[in-house]
Amino acid sequence: MSWDLPTRLFHWSFAVVIIGAYISGENGFTNGHELFGLSALGLLVFRFIWGFVGHQTARFSSLLHSPKIIWAYVTAVMMRRPPHYIGHNPLGGLAVVALFAVTGGMALTGPWNSDDILYDGPMAVIAPELFTQFSPIAGKWHDRLHLLVIPLVGLHLLAILVHKIWLKEPLVARMISGTDFANNMGAPISPTRSRYGVGLLVICVAGALSLALLTPNY
Numbered sequence: 001m002s003w004d005l006p007t008r009l010f011h012w013s014f015a016v017v018i019i020g021a022y023i024s025g026e027n028g029f030t031n032g033h034e035l036f037g038l039s040a041l042g043l044l045v046f047r048f049i050w051g052f053v054g055h056q057t058a059r060f061s062s063l064l065h066s067p068k069i070i071w072a073y074v075t076a077v078m079m080r081r082p083p084h085y086i087g088h089n090p091l092g093g094l095a096v097v098a099l100f101a102v103t104g105g106m107a108l109t110g111p112w113n114s115d116d117i118l119y120d121g122p123m124a125v126i127a128p129e130l131f132t133q134f135s136p137i138a139g140k141w142h143d144r145l146h147l148l149v150i151p152l153v154g155l156h157l158l159a160i161l162v163h164k165i166w167l168k169e170p171l172v173a174r175m176i177s178g179t180d181f182a183n184n185m186g187a188p189i190s191p192t193r194s195r196y197g198v199g200l201l202v203i204c205v206a207g208a209l210s211l212a213l214l215t216p217n218y
């Protein structure tokens with residue numbers, strides 16, 4: 001097994017809510033934006049916890065590699081002979097860290113943000129004084145970070161295409177089915193705790209979404 005069920009559920013829901021948050025944010029659909037953004041926050045909280053207790057490939061310990069290993073992987077890709085990884089490869093791991101950092105920054109600054117007309121994020125109700133102080137800074141970072149979302153997602157999709165065409169590795173299929181395409185890694189390790197993972201994901205998203213009850217709906 002390459003990706004366990006909770007990680008796959010996380011991935012496809014995350015892709016949908018990030019696209020939704022981006023489009024609704026750019027077009028000023030504030031109610032929808034709040035729901036997409038808070039869902040992204042909930043999913044990221046889940047993924048953070050899953051990075052410590054999830055299946056082997058979902059763990060943060062398998063995400064970061066030394067520059068030497070990353071460079072060795074890059075040169076092997078150029079020669080079309082990369083070693084096989086059942087989870088993230090060393091270069092992909094770096095891209096995932098960047099995606100988490102940027103989307104995480106947006107999901108954390110969002111609840112402190114305001115459109116200066118009708119909408120104040122839920123932190124305005126939870127911590128009104130801090131909100132007055134931090135909202136302009138959070139808004140500035142929310143705005144700055146959004147410029148990185150499309151380039152990073154574009155790079156992500158380009159990398160997947162390179163894997164498919166140049167290396168003949170069907171990564172999308174395994175992010176859908178969870179099953180690895182090369183079974184040369186010895187006995188496959190089955191994920192455990194999948195059911196708890198799905199439950200945790202639902203609780204995290206519901207918890208984050210409940211913050212929307214604090215803000216007026218108009």
Ligand code: HEM
Nearest residue numbers: 021025026037038040106107110111113114115142143146
């Ligand atoms: C990863 C999740 C998120 C993404 C990708 C995202 C994306 C965006 C984008 C592209 C914009 C328009 C550009 C800008 O004005 O900065 C925006 C604006 C905004 N976002 Fe988010 N957002 C996210 C999470 C949130 C959350 C959780 C909230 C609040 C609960 C929020 C509240 C706002 C507000 C109030 C604006 C309008 C700012 C203004 O008009 O100046 N966002 N967001």
Ligand code: HEM
Nearest residue numbers: 007011014015018019087088089092096099153171172175
């Ligand atoms: C806004 C859109 C997207 C975002 C933010 C996103 C984000 C991510 C993240 C964070 C991961 C790491 C998964 C984890 O460790 O939990 C990942 C992996 C992956 N994503 Fe996406 N993704 C997006 C869209 C897509 C789309 C449209 C596809 C398919 C065409 C795709 C295919 C994959 C695949 C195949 C992997 C696993 C890579 C591997 O096998 O090493 N993603 N993505």
